[in-house]
Amino acid sequence: MKKVGKPVFFVVLILIAAFTALSFFGVSTAYGDNTHTYIKGVDDIRWGIDIRGGVDVTFTPPADYDASPEEMAAAESIIKVRMVSQNITDYETYVDDSKDRIIVRFPWKQGESDFNPEQAVKELGETALLTFREGNEYTGPVVIEGKHVTSARAVLNSQTNEPMVELNLNTEGAQLFSEATGRLVGQPISIWMDENRISSATVKTQIPNGVATISGGFDVKGAQDLAEKINAGALPFKLETENFSSISPTLGLGARDAMVTAGVIAFILVALFIILIYRMSGVVATIALVGQVAGMIACLTGFFAPFPSFTLTLPGIAGIILSIGMGVDANVITSERIKEELRNGKTLDGAIDSGFQRTFAAIFDGNITMVLVAIILMGAFGPPSSIFGTIFSPIFRWFGASATGAIYSFGYTLIVGVIFNFIMGVTASRLMLKSISKFKPFKKAWLYGGDK
Template identity: 60%
Template structure:
């Protein structure tokens, strides 16, 4: 048991070093002009407009389209926002000009863009959105795509929908109005919908998909025969409007065309970004020297843990974790990573100081380590949980409308506009990832490694932990 305890340090340290190397380098193979990426690295990060620049594009219906309504323009905007969100592009701006029937979009270059071809970047958004109503809500957990019956059984398409409107109705149970989305179908769509709802009434659900993203999955309560359906649930006025816009977007009588586009110069630039990276490396080295000089062995362990925390932050934005695509990293996002690292340094300093105090009070080495982490964790937890709450509020108030934080908090913070949502959301995201990494690396991993090292006879001297001889 004692021998196994000693090996823990080497296992954890090797895993952290390997994770860091793979996170920054990635794993890929090159065969001729074809590159196959197995694990994404730092090069796969999608940098924000402020760092790498991007594209400014205007979408509009064909010139000969008549009778365009504001509701249809809202639906067109919803299409583009859905496409951006599905690609995890948060540093974007989408505006609608109702007078000229145009949608103006600003978004950053893709991570793998080398030719900076604006037309190729625009093509990633697509020209039209495909709306489908499918039986059930079976989703592949790894890809998010429909599977099983949901994949094979399409009940309705966008051409079967006449319109979708957000509204509210009186409920029979408590007489309190609730927000709903009402659907009106074509005669052919009403026939197909009647058959499906009759078959699934009381036992199943019909999911609604925009392209390959499920946007809703209401349960079928009764058979609907007249082509007029009501989608109810825990809607707010805003979420009901968003769902209606998305459904209308898939049923638009026109397709969106690119009328103009231009490239956007970065306000910061990749050279400044590279300089920030070099400065970060130097700062990390200086912090390590300070930690080791002042706190000795706990400081050395803290440096290994901080390295793992930095790697975890990079992995969370590069697309290292397969279910999550590359995240758009902006300048405020980098600030969030730095602040998270600062919280990690603070956590290790608190713990190392507690261990030294316990040794000075006459406790044994093992008792000082155990008590030091236990007492230090209280202060670390309080400080970190407060920052997490702030990050959640930022992500909810300024995040994309379909994100989990925005869904929960948007009704509370509805007064915030969307002009800064990309940059603020990026800051909140990297900050919360950094704090989570602090709990994993700065609290858990460092404790495991230090306890393992303390089992070696050569590391039993209290002076190595900052205590008296």
């Protein structure tokens, strides 16, 4: 750090400016009606249902029924099939086996005006109608129904190691299936969930013993998914709605716009305040804060290739604002220390070095505390498949999957804010201050809080 040269300030400034522009505006090209996005910007942020409006519902079996994990997975499969049949493809489902709950969230469609959320939820929870039919059309004669299937599971062919689905039928189902497969050798039998075809297979030979296999082009996940869908049609219970809420898109977008406007105004006021009070240290702190905000936006849009885009909720926006406050706090602590060192008679270079060194421990401790809080929030209130839900599942499994995914978004923005606070508020600020203090017009101690 002692050998930081004059150009470093401009190098860091240009990097932050370029990173900010890319994070906010993205990069895309348009040819006619086709748009290709290379880097996503703020317009590509995925908004949570509390912002763009949507439905949040929790399903459970009847109170007197203890569902197995397999039955819960099958019930989730029903919901997924029905979501797609209603043209709802942007949805989230989580299964909490410990409390026999299925949490479902889906947003309003763009420009939606006549969608009935209560009716949609009712249809999602209805008992599935699974049928095996002759041919590939829903109008084909029914061979067997879901009540005839005792189980379905993904297995591997002992000879080819190919994934396939094994069906076990009850006595009545075995008789019906034997008669049908005897007549339909070389012809297809299709499988339907309600009025949605989920699979079709050609009969190779008569199946007399009630144990059948479905094969052909499956990977392991595909076989498991089909088995769960078939099991779903044999569920002995109807899903009940434990809680249900819907949010108007107008209300959500209004709250978002109000929070964003408040955040921008607060940022401008804070920037003016620290520049007036701390002069050059305040200018550098403001630049670092802009970089911190850009970093958080980048983490939401999927700017960094290994990390996918993230759904931003209203608490997530609050997390961004809180993280900015933490960044301001870190810069204020450092700037005050630099002022104190200058008034104690240290040179400008010495004051800057000492100011950052002596405040690092306090900044580090405060930020690590926030990281721990964020991890707890993400582990306790996030989906089990999330990174922290997976890593810390032994600790957080008693929470189960939560319907408060908005808190997970708060934890996420908080933790990325802390990371970029270290990158921008500590490292970049120090590089820029040490660099700009080498220019003759900016060597005056009073520009950093010292006496004139």
